[in-house]
Amino acid sequence: MSLSELRYAGGTLIVDDDICTALFAYAQALAAAGSTDVVSVPSIVDGVRVESSILLAATAQIWCSPASGPYPDVADADLVRDIQSRIELLQPRATTMPPSAVADDIELDFGF
Numbered sequence: 001m002s003l004s005e006l007r008y009a010g011g012t013l014i015v016d017d018d019i020c021t022a023l024f025a026y027a028q029a030l031a032a033a034g035s036t037d038v039v040s041v042p043s044i045v046d047g048v049r050v051e052s053s054i055l056l057a058a059t060a061q062i063w064c065s066p067a068s069g070p071y072p073d074v075a076d077a078d079l080v081r082d083i084q085s086r087i088e089l090l091q092p093r094a095t096t097m098p099p100s101a102v103a104d105d106i107e108l109d110f111g112f
Helices: 018-035 078-089
Strands: 003-008 009-016 038-043 048-057 061-066
Touching: 003 018, 009 061, 018 048, 018 061, 018 078, 038 078, 048 061
Parallel strands: none
Antiparallel strands: 003 009, 003 061, 009 038, 038 048
C-alpha cells in the first residue's frame, strides 16, 4: 500500500496514492472544463480511517507528496475507476457526420 499526503485548503489528508493521482488528474480536467465537483474519498485523519469530502474547482489548490506510517488501508479501486470515468466524461467528444449527411447536392451560385 502506497500512501500520499493530500494537501488541500490548509489541511492534510492521508490517502491512497492511486486516489491522490486520480484526484489530481480530475482537478485538472475540471479546471480545463470550467467545472467543479465534490468527491468523497477514504482518508486517514489523526490515524483513523474516515470519509472526507473534497471540493474540486479551478481555484482549488491541491498537491500530493509521499506519506509513510502505520496507517489503515484506504485503497479503493472502485473509486479510482469512478474518478477516471468522470474525467472521461469531461473530455471533448469528436463529432463525425454520417455519410448521408454529406452535402453532395448543394448548388452554389457564385454569380458568374
